[in-house]
Every structure is written in structure tokens, then in C-alpha cells.
Amino acid sequence: MKASKFTDAQKAFILKQGSDGIPVADICRRTGISQATYFNWKKKYDGLLPDEMRRLKQLEDENTKLRKVVADLSLDKAMLQDALRRKL
Numbered sequence: 700m701k702a703s704k705f706t707d708a709q710k711a712f713i714l715k716q717g718s719d720g721i722p723v724a725d726i727c728r729r730t731g732i733s734q735a736t737y738f739n740w741k742k743k744y745d746g747l748l749p750d751e752m753r754r755l756k757q758l759e760d761e762n763t764k765l766r767k768v769v770a771d772l773s774l775d776k777a778m779l780q781d782a783l784r785r786k787l
Contacts, residue, residue, distance in 0.1 A: 705732075707749035710740055717741065 705713070716726050717737065727734050744752055 705730075707752040710744060710752065711747070711749050713737070714741055714745055718745075 703710075713726060713730055713732075714737075717723055723734055723737055727737055744755075747755065
């Protein structure tokens with residue numbers, strides 16, 4: 700996935716402008732993002748501070764790694780159980 704060219708502080712500032720009443724079209728034109736990007740950020744980060752945004756990203760990355768580990772272990776368990784059934 701492509702890394703964002705905007706920092707968490709910049710994203711928070713852009714979202715704050717929207718909550719202050721500036722039209723979304725103007726914000727998007729000035730910052731060079733699409734309205735879809737703005738609304739995706741709003742859905743995901745609205746009301747969060749930049750340090751909370753970083754923590755959210757860290758937790759999402761950790762969750763992804765843990766899901767992969769669980770999937771690998773589940774596959775290993777299924778293979779071992781299958782091997783045991785064949786021997787018995």
C-alpha cells in the first residue's frame with residue numbers, strides 16, 4: 700500500500716477545518732486530495748489527535764501480524780490433526 704504524503708498532524712488539521720465549517724470542496728482543492736479521501740479520513744480519524752492516530756495505526760499493524768500468526772498456527776494444527784487421524 701502506498702504511504703500517505705500527509706502526516707497525522709496534517710490529516711488532523713484538514714479534518715479540523717472541515718469541522719470548523721469550511722466547505723469540503725474548498726479543503727480538498729487546497730490540499731490536493733479527493734473528496735473520497737477526505738471522507739475516508741473523516742470516517743477513520745474524526746475526533747482523534749495526531750498521537751492517537753499513530754497509536755491506531757500501530758494497533759492495526761499489530762492486529763494484522765497477529766491474524767497472520769493465528770492463521771498459520773490454525774493451518775499447522777489442522778495438518779497435525781489430519782496426520783494423527785491417518786496414523787490411527
